[in-house]
Amino acid sequence: MxxxxxxxxxxxxxxxxxxxxxxxxxxxxxxxxxxxxxxxxxxxxxxxxxxxxxxxxxxxxxxxxxxxxxxxxxxxxxxxxxxxxxxxxxxxxxxxxxxxxxxxxxxxxxxxxxxxxxxxxxxxxEGEKILPASEVNKNGIVASSLAQEIGLKTGDKIVKVNGKSYSEFNEIVGSDVFLGSNSSYTVNRNGQELDIDIPNNLIEKLSELDEKGSFILPRMPFKIGEVIVKSNAEKAGLKTDDRIVSINGTNVQFFDEIQNELQKQKGKQINMVVQRGTQQIPLTAQVEPEGTIGFYPVSLLKFTTESYTLSKAISVGTKDAFGVVYNNIKGFGKIFRREVSASKALSGPIGIARMFGGVWDWQNFxxxxxxxxxxxxxxxxxxxxxxxxxxxxxxxxxxxxxxxxxxxxxxxxxxxxxxxxxxxxxxxxxxxxxxxxx
Known part of the structure; x- marks a missing residue:
């Protein structure tokens, strides 16, 4: 389907x-x-x-x-x-x-x-949903395996992009970083500033792994959103607005920590402690073979939404549209400079169809x-x-x-x-x- x-x-x-x-x-x-x-x-x-x-x-x-x-x-x-x-x-x-x-x-x-x-x-x-840099750096970032390959670590706080301060998260993963040359991050790691060089062929590796959207993510404190009906989370008694504070005695605060612990316990039973209001309640849940229990998280990061007037939307929309052309030109530049291979960078109808995805989402469409x-x-x-x-x-x-x-x-x-x-x-x-x- x-x-x-x-x-x-x-x-x-x-x-x-x-x-x-x-x-x-x-x-x-x-x-x-x-x-x-x-x-x-x-x-x-x-x-x-x-x-x-x-x-x-x-x-x-x-x-x-x-x-x-x-x-x-x-x-x-x-x-x-x-x-x-x-x-x-x-x-x-x-x-x-x-x-x-x-x-x-x-x-x-x-x-x-x-x-x-x-x-x-x-x-x-839609306006624009923004995660300010100050909010990103409260808890740092979650580094994917590819991000770790270039020297980033989960918990790093990115303080500069290409030697300059930034205002919001999208600038960290924007086209200037992935399609530019000799880009870099400056990170604060345990109080020490480090420069992490970004390989010029990073965009090729991201394309290979379909990882661009999760290369770097803001580290996310969360609460339980929707509990899936008849899931193991529902059977365990997990409820909307609960906050999981420990799994098998290991304290957890961020969603990536929950994911890591559940991956370790695939197909096993776990003991959780959840914060519900002022109470801490012990629960037992069965972890699915794929490492989930059946709930959707709600981020506790403070996003801001900027609404646009028609005149501002005309300016922003026009800039975004021509930004697509500019990014294509930069992408071709990388191919001609042999920083990425054409086979990794170009997509045909199958690749484009996969971009649309298997769920009909009109906004994405x-x-x-x-x-x-x-x-x-x-x-x-x-x-x-x-x-x-x-x-x-x-x-x-x-x-x-x-x-x-x-x-x-x-x-x-x-x-x-x-x-x-x-x-x-x-x-x-x-x-x-x-x-x-x-």
């Missing part, structure tokens, strides 16, 4: 984004009087179509893409027979270069607008759809033949030089671009499968 939910979210998200992208091309083409023969979401074979005026609107059986067919344009259809005839006034090739350039950039522009809009709405509706909209705009802007950016480069050359490239050159460029894109797609899919299997 989780696989179906992942696939469903991926198909819906891409259908929305690709549909709007291709609509951008179509709207610009129609605005300049060009004939749009087809507008399809998905690739052939055709499932359904309807003719409206000069345009056939349809849905294809392969959902990971879409296309528009504009008369007189050399595209992935490679309709060379039509191109051999005399140009007609309604054809793409008959229009001025500046109009053709706008048509080619129409899809990118729409994806940027959609991405920015989604991020603005998210910022306005729209956040990822906004991110993908900006990524789609960025990728399409790359100067690769067959992509919008490749067409834009050729058209810019025509505008500047006043010389139009021959149809033969355009056809060959399209073929080269298609080979590159198909090769990249095959690599991404194979890479996804390899990651899942191995």
């Amino acid at each position: 989780e696989v179906l939910i992942m696939a469903g979210q991926l198909i819906l998200g891409l259908s929305i984004l690709v549909g709007l992208h291709e609509w951008g091309h179509m709207a610009a083409a129609k605005m300049f009087g060009m004939r749009v023969e087809k507008y399809f979401i998905g690739f052939p074979p055709k499932i359904f179509s309807i003719q409206r005026g000069e345009t056939e609107y349809g849905i294809g059986a392969i959902p990971l893409g879409g296309f528009v067919k504009i008369s007189g344009m050399i595209d992935e259809s490679m309709d060379t027979d039509a191109m051999s005839k005399e140009p007609q006034p309604w054809e793409f090739r008959s229009k001025p270069a500046w109009q053709r350039l706008i048509v080619m950039l129409g899809g990118i522009a729409v994806n940027v607008v959609v991405g920015v809009f989604i991020f603005i709405v998210i910022a306005y509706n 729209w956040r990822l759809t906004g991110l993908l909209s900006m990524v789609l705009a960025f990728m399409n802007a790359l100067p690769i033949p067959a992509l919008d950016g490749g067409h834009a480069v050729i058209l810019s050359y025509e505008i500047i030089s006043g010389r139009k490239p021959s149809d033969t050159f355009l056809e060959n460029a399209q073929k080269v671009g298609m080979v590159l894109l198909l090769g990249l797609m095959a690599f991404a899919i194979f890479n996804d499968v390899w990651k899942v299997i191995f």
